[in-house]
Amino acid sequence: MKKDKLAINGGTPAVNFPLKPRGHFGEEEQASVLRLFSQAIRSGYAPGYNGKEEDAFCKEFASYLGGGYADGVNSGTNSVFVALHALDLPPFSEVIVGPVTDPGGIMPIVMLNCIPVVADAEPGSFNTGAAQVEACITPRTSAIVIPHIGGAPADIKAIMKVAKKHKLPVVEDCAQAHGASVDGKKVGTFGTYGAFSLMFGKHFCAGGQGGAIFSNTEDLYFKERRAADRGKPFGMDGHTNVRAAINCNMDEFGAAIARAQLKKLPQIIAKRQAFVQMLIRRGIGNLKSITIPKLPKGAEHTYWWWRLELNLENLKVDKFEYCKALAAEGVPINPHYIGALPWKQEWFQNREKKHPWNNPLYKGKVTPVKCPNAEEAINRCFLLMVEESWGAKEADAFYKALAKLDAAFVK
């Protein structure tokens, strides 16, 4: 039938209308910033940092996460950096990190003169798991960084058991997983620190760049604040700056935007989840070309995007051709999340010749990274973009595209 002809072969794309943009910012963010401007003009002084807006944002964010302490910083990369810095890791110790992550989730380890040890993913996942982390523990291990990739929680409860057994601190990298949870408890609250990115592409943001760090105790909170702001003696009386640290502060404008955005976060998540449910109801799980990846027990996905696995054995085409045809149907996808294997990048190559790996104080051996599960998942999966502005019309069109490809490509 003509209407089923693939767009890549000259047919009409299934998504034949412009996709609605996120509508991420509105009058609320504008009003927050204008309020600060008005105050500044009235007072004659520019807004700064560590002020009322950040204080309010941190309380609101901690409360959103279920209670505890939060601090605003200036990027997701620095949220990981500051959390690790607060842990005072011995130089040249090893820090285990999940395999699929942004460079900003692994480079802070190296910036602190520590050695990243990349743990494989659980089979069929982008996230690492308890067994994969435990296999990487050596007497030199000082900490574990667990990214929750794409909004899908890692099996954090099992990982925390391993961490406790080996008395290791955990930094949860929640840059892609705001509001995701396991058994109703939000990610970022299981570990020693939860590190969040609030850059503009995330579920909620603090403007162009931003970040936040969560901790469960006041002691950890003050340690983290000292690590975020040149060692200022937060929580200590009668001291001058107590440790060397850089300035990773969030500013008041960012905090004001983040406050307005945080109010929208539950809706953003609910709408994304509803969109995925619409696709499931239309039958995406019954298509022969696709498997919906499983989540750890009790996990709630918040869909920064939706990772879908291709049943390549059932297909007449390879992943490249499938994704090219799907993109031609107008479905927004990222076919290959290869940039999320930072240990394949140039900076990580020949590392035995580079600092900190080549320092004689590092007592381990630099060996090739082996993450067959992560590579397999990257090679079999594509990322379906999900936005909170999409509804039934988009779900119909996306499903139609996927069904067309199923009809055309399944053996």
Ligand SMILES: Cc1ncc(COP(=O)(O)O)c(C=O)c1O
């Ligand atoms: C898992 C992960 N960690 C860290 C970062 C770094 O965050 P930022 O870009 O805000 O520095 C990102 C950014 O997307 C990320 O996805």
